[in-house]
Amino acid sequence: MFPTKTQVVVDLPDDLDRKQVRDWVSAIRTRMRTHLTTIILLCNDEQYNVLRRFDAIARLPRIDFPRADKKFLTQLYNDRIKAFGDTGSVSPFRPEVVDRLIELSDTPRSFLQLCSLVLTRMWIDNFRERVKEACGLDYIEKLEELKEVKDLKVARNEDQLLRTVVDALKKEGRVWVSAQELVRILSERQRLSITNERLGRLMKDLGYTRRYNPDAEYRLN
Numbered sequence: 001m002f003p004t005k006t007q008v009v010v011d012l013p014d015d016l017d018r019k020q021v022r023d024w025v026s027a028i029r030t031r032m033r034t035h036l037t038t039i040i041l042l043c044n045d046e047q048y049n050v051l052r053r054f055d056a057i058a059r060l061p062r063i064d065f066p067r068a069d070k071k072f073l074t075q076l077y078n079d080r081i082k083a084f085g086d087t088g089s090v091s092p093f094r095p096e097v098v099d100r101l102i103e104l105s106d107t108p109r110s111f112l113q114l115c116s117l118v119l120t121r122m123w124i125d126n127f128r129e130r131v132k133e134a135c136g137l138d139y140i141e142k143l144e145e146l147k148e149v150k151d152l153k154v155a156r157n158e159d160q161l162l163r164t165v166v167d168a169l170k171k172e173g174r175v176w177v178s179a180q181e182l183v184r185i186l187s188e189r190q191r192l193s194i195t196n197e198r199l200g201r202l203m204k205d206l207g208y209t210r211r212y213n214p215d216a217e218y219r220l221n
Contacts, residue, residue, distance in 0.1 A: 011042040021050060029056040044107060073102045073111050080112075092119060093135045100137060103191075104149050117145055161190040162202055170220050179203075179216040 008031070012024065028039060041060065043051060051057040068076075077098055081091055093101075093115075101118070105111035118140055140146055165185050169177055179196050186192040186199075194202075196216070203210065209219040 007038045007040070009040045009042065012047055016047070025051065025054045025056055029054075032056065067106075068108050068111075070099070070102050073105065073108060074098060076108055076111070077115065080115075091134060092122065094137075096137050097135050097140055100140065104146065114146070114149065118143065121145070158192065158194070158198075158202060159206070161186065161192050162199075162206070165189060166208075166220055174220055176211075176213075176217045176219055179218065182218070 010024070010028075016024070028041070031039060039060075041051075041057070048057075048062070077091075077093075091098075097118070101111060101114045104114060118135060121143055122135055122139075162182075165182065168189075169185075179199055182203075183194055183196060183199055186194055200210070200216065203218050211217050211219070
């Protein structure tokens, strides 16, 4: 599985199943025992949370890379467009579509995958609907594949989005905040639609104190 070199960089695919994870861990363990090799394992947070359960991975030092921001991903997109032609190359997406795909992405890889997904749908629809202009929000909002991505991303990041909002409110000097206000802020700032009941379960799991005054409020510190 590994080349016979003193330095090996492994970029794990996003869609590894359990057997493939075990195979990779076994290969890394064997390599560490039998060769004097530097192994650099590139993975996302979700993959690391699974891999660190194995002793061979847990003993490796961890280095966190900054998350790609909007500026980086926009430049990545522009560079890819320029790579297909001269300086006059035309973007297949309107700027607001690029922004939306960035919002739905966790990594540069997932951003490029979403771009590819939309381009594929445009290519297919071109034969049926003759799509000839740059893709707009009205088009991608109809794509079921993106709706599924958005739902998965929201479900996976609810805790993170809630913590982000709470941290912002703390910086504003807030001590108590009502459940209704939290629901509104999550919707406006994070595009997260959540019920009061779901919010209550999340706040309880995160250890925030609740009181009724007369409606439900949560202490932020």
